[in-house]
Amino acid sequence: MSSRCNLPRVTSRPLVLDRDEIVDAAVALLRDEGLDAVSMRRLAARLGVSPIPLYSRVGNKEALLDRITERLLGHAAPDPPPAVAWDDYAATWAHALRRQLREIPDTRLLMRTRRWAMVESTRPLYRVLRAAGFDDGHAVRACRLLMWAAVGFVANETGVAGAGGGGGGPVAGGDPSGVDQTDADALFDLQVRYLVEGLVRDQAGGGG
Amino acid sequence: MSSRCNLPRVTSRPLVLDRDEIVDAAVALLRDEGLDAVSMRRLAARLGVSPIPLYSRVGNKEALLDRITERLLGHAAPDPPPAVAWDDYAATWAHALRRQLREIPDTRLLMRTRRWAMVESTRPLYRVLRAAGFDDGHAVRACRLLMWAAVGFVANETGVAGAGGGGGGPVAGGDPSGVDQTDADALFDLQVRYLVEGLVRDQAGGGG
């Protein structure tokens, strides 16, 4: 900005490693070898450095996992449409959110999705609802309802990534009718429809 | 069973430590010091033994966590009522499930709740629905809907147990309206009502 020199500076930065590259590598490691393989040491080795730079760039393993989740969710909010019925858009938004959440390769990462992801990806829905006449409180409520439903649904439909087995003793029961892809899709669609229909009725009934 | 000797056997068992006691101690450790403190070594130390007996009794850390979750959920299915309207019972059941899930001290444990917890605690609801005229498919669907909604909701309303901080960089946003207890209760109630109302309408509309 304030530099007037346009000659290429030969800064010889000590490392060609900024935070985004670290998170990139972490996501790659996650995809390649699973969440349990994502350790500070392994990530450092993969980047050809000691663990120290990771700590100075991202702070912490906890922070690293937050950045990974952030990256996987993407800032890509579903999409701001020109003029749709709010209830149609609500359903579309919920399905888009589910699609996005399913990209996360390990359910455990979903658990660090709550607050800030809410704020970020909820915005277009919030705006549509406000434009449709919802007051702030009801719009926030509707966003939470749909957001939490999607997170809960994905958390439950996705298999546990951690190795598996379960070991120990007899696990009882047997849930013979496994939920396949089609079942899950239909069930999510049903859930969203129920919620949106409820919102429609409440809005018609007075609140809004 | 087949032994005819009723004299007290002086078996001198090598250890007074069965699997339930181990899980008891693990739950206590979890409550006292949090999930991150639940390690095989620490648990063994707390029990005054080497880690080996834990491995022979519960098999694995993964298995230990499953047993802990199992214990915390309890087999206590909400309650089988004499004669209620199925929709009232469905709401009651969902609230009871939420109450039970909230007892789990760490959200991460919720993620190992899915399949078998489903089978176990869903049964009374399933029976009531069948008695009310739902066929198997619709009853299972309704159970899943409410179960998943509850899990998702609790996963989101409960704070992350892991230390916190989040470290790293600026986390953007700010979600000014924090969800307090009353908000969460009202929101869950709303969600359950929407879902149950949806089920009611679908049943009336033909399916059942």
Add this chain to the structure above:
DNA sequence: ACCTGAACACCGTTCAAGT
């Protein structure tokens, strides 16, 4: 048979150096 000490192969994190 069932326990223990000791070990293996890892962790997250931080130190005193090095350049």
Add this chain to the structure above:
DNA sequence: ACCTGAACACCGTTCAAGT
């Protein structure tokens, strides 16, 4: 300033002993 080797205090898990 920013990196590294080395260390600290842990892990999960399993081994060859012990009784």
